[in-house]
Amino acid sequence: MLLSVNGISIFIKKNFRKANPEIMTLFSLHGYGGSSTDWKETTLLFGHEYQLVAIDLPGFGKSSKPRTDKFYKTEFLLQLIDDILNKLGVVDIVLVGYSMGGRFALQFANHYPDKMRALILESSSPGIKTLSEQMLRKKSDAELIAFIKNNSLKTFFTFWQNQTLFASQKNLPLKKLEAIQKSRILSNSKRGLINSLSNFGQGEMENLWQDLHKINIPTLLLSGNLDTKYTSLQNEMNKLFPNSTHKIIDGAGHNLHLEKPQVFVNLIKEFLQSLK
Secondary structure (H helix, E strand, C coil), rough: EEECCCEEEEEEEEEECCCCCCCCEEEEEEECCCHHHHHHHHHHCCCCCEEEEEEECCCCCCCCCCCCHHCEEEHHHHHHHHHHHHHHHHCCEEEEEHHHHHHHHHHHHHHHHEEEEEEEEEECCCCCHHHHHHHHHHHHHHHHHHHHHHHCCHHHHHHHHHHHHHHHHHCCCCCHHHHHHHHHHHCHHHHHHHHHHHHHHHCCCCCCHHHHHHHCCCCCEEECCCCCCHHHHHHHHHCCCCCEEEEEEECCCCCCHHHCCCHHHHHHHHHHHHCC
């Protein structure tokens, strides 16, 4: 369904007609270049035990891809999610975020902890620690923006998929990888990719390392043992959160819900059972 929120249209997938406050709601946020479709496999595995919501963030999937920068900035996105929750009538959510979506989920938890029952971060970090590292990332993002402008979406997503970060995905069936690639090319635009990176990339995100100790909601950190960078980051995060657990999935890299969907869902169900 398309929902009009704050002047733009947001595409939403959900498995219920009317929200039931007695049933726990999982609200999922995709990564860069992704969409709500990325959660299709895990949605089937979760079944109907939970209320499931997944959205296409502005600039991605079937949601609006506005030209104006404000629609991609953290402040707007925070208000956007809050307004979507109000419109859907869901409360006390479990917010699930993958990679870029995880960075935003953490921002939301920092600003709206009273709206959340729990937080699940998949292969995410609280931001870049130092100014020098942040400037290097901004430079890298600017180069990537130029690459997107000067190449086709097919060329960009081929380049994106060939990064070392996603190397473990080459073990997946070729048919599955081709379907993902096709979906990303069809559901994205240069405008959305560029505007999101310009306003919501790691170089632009607020550093929340110093705020983790204040986020007291139950938190599940998930990473793959083949993704040594984010496993290390989440080990460090786990020491700073007052109420967190870190689970590492063997044989998986950066995208756990794609590479090991059943294990991913089982760990989340186990975590959710502990909240009851």
